[in-house]
Amino acid sequence: MPELPEVETARRGLAPHLAGRRIAAVRVRQRHLRWPVPAGLGRRLAGTAIEALERRAKYLLLRTEAGTVLLHLGMSGSLRLVPAALPPDRHEHLDLVLDDGRALRLRDPRRFGAVLWAGRRPEGHPLLAGLGPEPLGPHFHGEHLHRRARGRRVAVKPFLMDARVVAGVGNIYATEALFRAGVDPRLPAGRLRPVRWERVAGAVREVLEQALAAGGTTLRDFVDARGRPGWFARELAVYGRAGEPCPRCGTSIRCVRLGQRSSYWCPSCQR
DNA sequence: ACTGGCTCCTGAGGGC
DNA sequence: TGCCCTCAGGAGCCAG
Numbered sequence: 001m002p003e004l005p006e007v008e009t010a011r012r013g014l015a016p017h018l019a020g021r022r023i024a025a026v027r028v029r030q031r032h033l034r035w036p037v038p039a040g041l042g043r044r045l046a047g048t049a050i051e052a053l054e055r056r057a058k059y060l061l062l063r064t065e066a067g068t069v070l071l072h073l074g075m076s077g078s079l080r081l082v083p084a085a086l087p088p089d090r091h092e093h094l095d096l097v098l099d100d101g102r103a104l105r106l107r108d109p110r111r112f113g114a115v116l117w118a119g120r121r122p123e124g125h126p127l128l129a130g131l132g133p134e135p136l137g138p139h140f141h142g143e144h145l146h147r148r149a150r151g152r153r154v155a156v157k158p159f160l161m162d163a164r165v166v167a168g169v170g171n172i173y174a175t176e177a178l179f180r181a182g183v184d185p186r187l188p189a190g191r192l193r194p195v196r197w198e199r200v201a202g203a204v205r206e207v208l209e210q211a212l213a214a215g216g217t218t219l220r221d222f223v224d225a226r227g228r229p230g231w232f233a234r235e236l237a238v239y240g241r242a243g244e245p246c247p248r249c250g251t252s253i254r255c256v257r258l259g260q261r262s263s264y265w266c267p268s269c270q271r
Numbered sequence: 272a273c274t275g276g277c278t279c280c281t282g283a284g285g286g287c
Numbered sequence: 288t289g290c291c292c293t294c295a296g297g298a299g300c301c302a303g
Contacts, residue, residue, distance in 0.1 A: 034279070034280095072297085074298090091281090110296085113297095162298095260276070261297095
């Protein structure tokens with residue numbers, strides 16, 4: 001699924017092709033995504049120039065001279081540039097037709113993604129306004145996590161996945177980061193000492209950067225035979241590996257549900 | 272203010 | 288081989 005590194009890789013790949021182009025038309029074939037695609041989108045965007053493609057958390061921000069479109073890929077979304085005349089398949093729900101004969105095409109079988117209008121001040125949009133710092137930015141560090149965790153009884157892993165605490169850390173990366181940091185995902189967040197939060201912050205940054213460095217590969221062959229992106233299949237230490245030996249110590253990896261999400265951990269490396 | 276549970280949807284995978 | 292059932296998963300939302 002598109003996690004932050006995949007979204008960022010998509011952004012980097014698409015941005016140079018979009019900047020300076022005009023949107024000729026918007027074709028919506030399936031309006032029913034996570035939220036309905038706004039009815040007036042085509043009217044707002046037709047004829048407007050694209051200024052930039054940015055990212056906040058796992059949201060893509062398509063900035064145009066008329067305002068900003070918010071895109072989220074959900075679980076199964078992907079974006080690609082295609083010849084505008086290419087017939088779409090049944091999961092390709094929306095095209096932004098460009099003035100060069102191509103279209104930015106959104107495919108999203110599970111439809112957990114979103115295409116929304118965020119106007120001229122997207123940072124004030126309800127979906128963006130409350131987000132915590134970017135995990136790869138300067139405001140994300142152990143002290144931030146420690147401060148936000150004070151008094152919280154929620155387990156460390158769902159805490160890390162809370163977008164208000166830090167933006168865009170999904171299940172897979174939270175799981176892997178806690179393995180690298182040697183922290184038991186079930187621990188109440190409020191119980192970790194600052195030095196451990198520093199380790200967690202470092203591990204989140206490290207795992208995201210590593211995935212980002214491999215991002216090109218991930219995007220090119222996006223899903224392997226087991227339905228997992230290529231990078232994950234090779235690099236994941238514990239995620240999805242219940243019963244397999246820990247790569248560090250050989251102990252059997254365990255799985256538990258935390259906040260309705262599967263968490264995998266090594267009971268001897270993570271305490 | 273927190274916490275946990277629910278929800279949307281499809282395709283993968285297991286059982287028979 | 289094929290059908291049916293279950294379930295994962297991002298993250299907003301809501302009830303308690």
